[in-house]
Amino acid sequence: MTLFYFEGLKIKEKIIESLLALCGGITVLTTLGILIVLLIESVLFFREVSVVEFVTDTQWTPLFADKHFGILPLVTGTLLTSLIAIIVALPIGLSIAVYLNEYAHPKFRLTIKPVLEILAAIPTVVYGFFALTVVTPALQNIFPSMSGFNALSPGLVMGIMIIPLISSLSEDALYAVPKSLREASYGLGSSRFQTSFKVLVPAASSGIIVSVILAISRAFGETMIVAIAAGQEPNLTFNPLVPIETITTYIVQVSMGDVAQGSLEFRTIFAAGMTLFIFTFILNTITARVKKRYYHKYE
Amino acid sequence: MAEKSEVVNFMDYKLTADKVNVWYGNFHALKDISMRIRPNTVTALIGPSGCGKSTFLRLLNRMNDYIEGFRMEGHILIDEKNIYAKRVRVEELRKEVGMVFQKPNPFPKSIYDNVVYGLTIRNVRDKKTLDEACENSLKQAALWDEVKDDLKKSALALSGGQQQRLCIARTLAVKPTIILMDEPASALDPISTAKIEELINELKKYYTIIIVTHNMQQAGRISDRTAFFYLGLLIEYDTTANIFTNPKEEKTQSYITGRFG
Ligand SMILES: Nc1ncnc2c1ncn2[C@@H]1O[C@H](COP(=O)(O)OP(=O)(O)OP(=O)(O)O)[C@@H](O)[C@H]1O
């Protein structure tokens, strides 16, 4: 009996183990598959368009008669909207984190954190229309020259969207700072404000940096808001008041348009996708480095 | 401040606790504690774990204020001023009353930045003032010779004993008149401990020191007076010599001879 029982348990364990391995395997294979397709299509693209042209040409007009394949306008579009988003989200997100961590009552902290995270759960298409129909008209009162589609409005709204990403992760990082440092600071006569910004924020800097990098990644990859409110016009500029296009919106535009699959025009989206992938990959590498340093610090 | 207290009037007390009671929620942690401490003395607080030594010590720079459920009755006077009065700013109080903790807790900053932290938060910017304060404090804490060539090095790279002396230097830099120490040597090796004790003997000339310790020999070596706490009560408070050789209370006797705690 006992033996039989053990046998049954063993088989069950084996089945569970294989299922888990299968799930892991599927994830790895999917990722590999995406990477391979991205690579193959990009290689095919760069057979016809030189890498030099791709990174130096200042125009991106693959769908026009006079074709240019310079990725720079899409890159600046992506950087510009993301930069605006971070300029909004970092100070606000960090202030919220500091407030929750050092000023707020613990009970308030526990209730407000999930509420803030709702901001991240609103569908991005809603943010997009909010940018187009509320924020842009409001901004046009301040900047009359601003066009109906621009980088500023979706950038600001994207910033609001990523606030909880920064505030939540930064708050975790601040919370993890040893209590003894807090006591040392108060013991020397620091105010809450001084303790927060002179001791806790520097001590939690690695975690805060990681939160910001994640937020940047999120902003780089954001599609809907910019697709709706930024204008889909590749434009090599850092002027936030004129229409621009980001890498992601270009990809959507082409995937949903009537460009023939397998054509050079179609392959542009893989080259663009590859560029985005490289950016995100670099950010991930930085995150991994910062995290590693962080773990060494408190050992 | 040092000059001021050179001439000790024996009627003068640096610190007075008058019928102090403390609660954490419903738990009555300190019961009717009254105690007077003269300037330029070392007072040791002893007693078994949980008897309220740290609670009492942390009352003196109001570090308990942050604890949820903390409640206090009675008066604590420093230089005849009630430190729990409404108009008292805790930031000012903590400039007068410095604290050194059980585990060395330097900031993850350079040695220099650690020492001058208490000055920079009070908007001292002048490089020369800061340099001097840094050097003097480190000298007073007997750490200068070991670190003078690496002031920019991270404080976390120092040994535990050096870190604790750095924390003492950091406290001295703001020129307090009272220094509270909560088992400052309990995390250190015997050599570092000896250095800290030597230091306390030296600092006594300029500061009033109150120290919690679990080490009876240490209390005997460094303190002028000893207070024995038990279950939130101050059982006996007398000169260290009397407490250790001729205690009046039976409980004190059993504790110092190691029969409990
Ligand atoms: N934050 C707190 N909340 C509730 N109770 C507390 C708190 N801090 C201390 N106490 C209780 O108050 C009593 C006195 O604690 P205290 O830390 O002052 O003891 P102690 O004499 O310093 O002990 P030890 O020698 O272990 O450091 C203990 O019973 C402890 O459980």
Ligand SMILES: [Mg+2]
């Ligand atoms: Mg204690």
